[in-house]
Amino acid sequence: MDVNDSMITTMRLVADYVPQNPLSGPFEASWRSMTEHYTEYQIATWGSLFFHEVTYFLICLPGFLYQFLPFMQKYKIQQNKPETWEAQLQCFKLLMFSHFFIQMPLMCGTYHFTQWFNIPYDYDSIPPWYILGLQIFGCFIVEDVWHYFLHRVLHHKNYYKYVHKVHHNFQAPFGAVAEYAHPVETVVLGTGFFLGILFFCTHFVQMWVWGLFRLLETIDVHSGYDIPYNPMHLLPFYTGARFHDFHHMNFNGNYAPTFRWWDKLLGTDQQYQEYCSKMGTKEGLKKD
DSSP: OOHHHHHHHHHHHTGGGSOOOTTHHHHHHHHHHHHHHSOHHHIIIIIHHHHHHHHHHHHHHHHHHHTTOGGGGGGBSSTTSOOOHHHHHHHHHHHHHHIIIIIHHHHHHHHHHHHHTTOOOSGGGOOOHHHHHHHHHHHHHHHHHHHHHHHHHHTSTTTTTTTGGGGGGOSSOOGGGGGOOOHHHHHHHHHHHHHHHHHHOOSTHHHHHHHHHHHHHHHHHTSSBOOTTOGGGGSTTBOHHHHHHHHHHHSSSOOOSSBSHHHHHHTTTHHHHHHHHHHTOSSSSOOO
16 A cells, blocks of 8 residues: 555544545636636646746735835844845846746646646545644655755755755845745755655646645745734744754754754754854744
8 A cells, every 4th residue: 555545544533524625616617617718728737837937926925025015024034134136126126037948847747747747637636634734734844855865966056056045135125035046946856746656646636736835935934024813833854044044144054944853853953043043033033
């Protein structure tokens, strides 16, 4: 019995006690309409590109607006380094190149993956939302392992200045910086996104749902703002914006994208903990 079979069997035992998805009605109508009017190739390629662009910039939008709202500035982590139009334009230009010339070809590959492994697109084959939730959590675990160790490799002195330094052009990141990276890094670290799909994907919808949550996470940790009552902090051992903001400021340590446990186990959060102790806070960079 593989991982997915074990997961599905376990969840079916408690299915009768789990509420139904309240969005199933409008979602069903939209999904059925999409699959009736577009081919699987169109959905997997152009649909994925459209979905990525819309979700990426919509998730970035609140953080972009924060810079114009004085009452939000108390939540900015590095308050002495405000966003600039020049930096944001520089970021946008590379993002457009990366999205259309690096990530788009990868999205084309997902179509061939679904065909090779007979991944369905139809609405009736979509697994229950709670099984999707577990599959997405599994993707987070797999991607987190890949990202942590490959991220450390990219910080090695023999590679850093050629590849990862591009991402670290922003010592005080903002949301859109999440995917601002050298093409090699986009492919290397982006591979972790697809590894979870190899283990857990049972329906095409999971690719979009996984992509949505991965964007929510990576844009949040790059936002540069520590917003109270952030629902992302409901994830156990979640890194958060302060944790990752220190990585951009310090360049070393705090390599994990989502969960803190690898940094904790391998001691790569030591400088962060020392900094927190020096600043007199357990949460991270001191608020001015």
